[in-house]
Amino acid sequence: MAIVTLTTDLGYRDPYLGIVKANLYAKIKDITLVDLACDVRNNAISDAAFILKHSLTYFPKDTIHLVAVKLIVNNSQLNQNNKGIDNTRYLLTKYKDQYLICLDNGLISLIDEAFSEPVYQIYFDNKEQHQFFMKDVFVDIAAHLSQKKPIKDIAAVTDDYYKAFQFNSYKNEDQLRGKNIYTDDYGNVITNVTREDFEKARGKRNFSIILPGAVIEKISDTYDDVKFGEVLAMFNSFGLLEIAINGKSAYQMLHPRQIGKEFDFNLLIEFE
Structure with missing residues (x-):
């Protein structure tokens, strides 16, 4: 059985979240869905990172976390020494024996500023998939991982991804x-x-x-x-x-x- 969590700013008022779930049920036969946080406020990637960081330890090995929160980190978190945010690049990594699928917007470094696991950029050719990427890209990646297929078939290792600063005391x-x-x-x-x-x-x-x-x-x-x-x-x-x-x-x-x-x-x- 695959466990898939959803962290997103899609909210509950519109049909988008339900469509994503329907697509997951259609493509993964044996699945348990967990709404980790589906109404992340103000597109705040820092909120999404906080939620993921403090929830991961409660999930079993090979849980798949889909994180679809766009944009934006506080300006003071912008790291001028690396590339900027790119909401059209999709990343995949394995952290604490669990899969994390997200946008290239600083989430990974906000979860762990000392992050050292391999990060992969996901392959896809159809630009129309950008419009509803959680349904058209992330669901397919989750289905691939749920079948225990190799990451290398769908993504390539990259170190060129956006890193955001964490606030430290x-x-x-x-x-x-x-x-x-x-x-x-x-x-x-x-x-x-x-x-x-x-x-x-x-x-x-x-x-x-x-x-x-x-x-x-x-x-x-x-x-x-x-x-x-x-x-x-x-x-x-x-x-x-x-x-x-x-x-x-x-x-x-x-x-x-x-x-x-x-x-x-x-x-x-x-x-x-």
């Missing part, structure tokens, strides 16, 4: 600076500050997480550690620092702002 002696990298549908703000980075920077010192309109001085274990409507900070199941409000959306509490001259990160933790 920054620390000095008394501060740790981070950024909102994902906001879930509950309005919980997930940052790029890991538990490891936080504990290493903190040592045994007290800390203050400084937000617009609030200061947090303790780490909670659950959302219910505070009263309804109160703000909290916790390390989530991904090991990342999350800002939340019990029963409400915390999204408005973090917003882009200038911290110093070189960073536009929007989370500041001070130690003393």
